[in-house]
Amino acid sequence: MRKPLIFGNWKMNLDVKQSDDLVRSLLSVKLDYGMVDVGVAPDFCSLSTVARTIRDMGVPISVAGQNVSQHEKGAFTGDVNADMLLTAGADSVIIGHSERRTVFGESDELINEKVRLALRCKLHTILCVGELLAEREAGVHVEKVLYQLGMGLKGVSVDRVNNIVIAYEPVWAIGTGKTATPADAEEMHAAIRKFLSKTYGPVIANKIRILYGGSVKPDNIGALMLRENIDGALVGGASLVAEDFIKIINYYK
Ligand code: 13P
Numbered sequence: 001m002r003k004p005l006i007f008g009n010w011k012m013n014l015d016v017k018q019s020d021d022l023v024r025s026l027l028s029v030k031l032d033y034g035m036v037d038v039g040v041a042p043d044f045c046s047l048s049t050v051a052r053t054i055r056d057m058g059v060p061i062s063v064a065g066q067n068v069s070q071h072e073k074g075a076f077t078g079d080v081n082a083d084m085l086l087t088a089g090a091d092s093v094i095i096g097h098s099e100r101r102t103v104f105g106e107s108d109e110l111i112n113e114k115v116r117l118a119l120r121c122k123l124h125t126i127l128c129v130g131e132l133l134a135e136r137e138a139g140v141h142v143e144k145v146l147y148q149l150g151m152g153l154k155g156v157s158v159d160r161v162n163n164i165v166i167a168y169e170p171v172w173a174i175g176t177g178k179t180a181t182p183a184d185a186e187e188m189h190a191a192i193r194k195f196l197s198k199t200y201g202p203v204i205a206n207k208i209r210i211l212y213g214g215s216v217k218p219d220n221i222g223a224l225m226l227r228e229n230i231d232g233a234l235v236g237g238a239s240l241v242a243e244d245f246i247k248i249i250n251y252y253k
Contacts, residue, residue, distance in 0.1 A: 004225065005165065005209050005232035006249045007039040007126065008239025009066065009094060010046075019046035020053055025242035027057045031249055037232075038249055040239070041066045041094055044080050051089025064092035064126065067100055070113035082121035092124040094234075096152055098171045108151035115152055119160040126165045126211070126234065127152045129192075133172035141170070142191045149195055161200055166192055166210045167234040173214025175236060182223045182230070185212045189229035218247035225251055 014022060019042045031038060039062030042050045051063045069079035085093060095118060096111040111127070118125045129148040131141040145168065153161065168188050170180050180188075189210045197205035212224055213234035224230050238244040 002207065002209050002231045003037055004035070004252075005037040005039065005211060006245075006251075007041065007062070007064065007167075007211065007232070007234050008245055009041045009097070009213075009234055009236050010043065010240060011066065011099070011236060012043055013240055014043070014046065016046045016049055019043070020049050022240065022242055023050045023053050023061075026061070026245065027054070027059060029242075029246050031059075031246070033060050035252060036249055037062065039064055039092060041092075044088075047085070047090055048088040055089065062092050062124070063090045064094055064124075065090050066094050066097065068093045068095065068114055068118055068123070070110060070117055072117065082118055082123055085123060086121065090123070092126060093118050094126045094128060094167075096128045096148070098128060098130050098169055098174060102171065108148060111152050112154050115164075116155055119156060119163055122163070124163050124165065126167050128167045128169055128213070128234070130169040130171050130174075130214070136170065136172065142188060145188060146191060146195050149192060150199075153199070158200055158204060161196075161204060162207065164208060166196075166208065167213050168192060168210060169213035169234060175215070177215050179215045179217075179220050179224075180212070182227050185224060186227040186229055189227065193229050216248060218244050218251075221248045221251040 041064040054061045065085040069081045095114045100106045129145045131144045135141050135144045192210050209231040211232045211234045212230050216233040216235045217238050
């Protein structure tokens with residue numbers, strides 16, 4: 001019912017040439033885009049090069065910014081706005097990644113401003129949520145994630161929410177090699193879907209894709225994807241190695 005989506009988040013790891021080389025490796029393999037939607041999030045400097053390479057090959061790989069300004073335009077040195085992303089060739093944006101929240105101190109309010117602006121500008125928006133280890137150990141992980149979700153989606157109307165993908169990324173699983181068990185991830189994904197259903201109704205909630213992120217690898221994607229409410233993955237480290245990312249995209253084979 002929901003088409004799986006596998007998205008690579010390259011973070012701040014590759015220069016322009018390395019990003020282009022990586023996307024070319026991905027494009028050199030025949031992937032079944034009818035089965036799985038695929039996307040990549042290069043850094044801002046590489047984005048237009050990567051987007052052009054993808055466009056020239058005529059494949060439907062989505063390109064996302066890793067962040068976006070909450071401002072439309074103006075004197076905001078160092079910031080990148082939604083229009084810049086779109087005109088550089090992006091169709092999507094990642095907002096509220098835990099690294100933006102924890103390293104750069106982005107608040108739920110700021111993330112909500114970004115989400116509303118990105119959706120207004122017709123960028124597909126991947127809204128990230130996820131709890132810290134201490135919150136999971138204290139048993140407040142579901143509460144925490146639903147709070148982030150409610151804040152992130154504040155003021156987002158029923159017609160705009162169709163353009164949202166939720167990424168559940170437990171902070172303790174990012175880059176650590178520790179993955180949430182499929183059962184733990186499913187518990188959270190089901191809670192997220194229930195929240196979406198209460199807020200937007202079951203028809204819309206059933207269409208929204210919820211990705212899992214946090215040490216997704218070729219050997220654990222299969223078990224995660226078997227779960228009812230896990231609709232894909234937001235992949236960090238393993239998306240930097242073409243062979244591994246391709247295996248993850250082809251998880252169903
Ligand atoms: P890793 O796959 O490296 O754990 O990163 C996950 C992530 O943060 C994707 O956005």
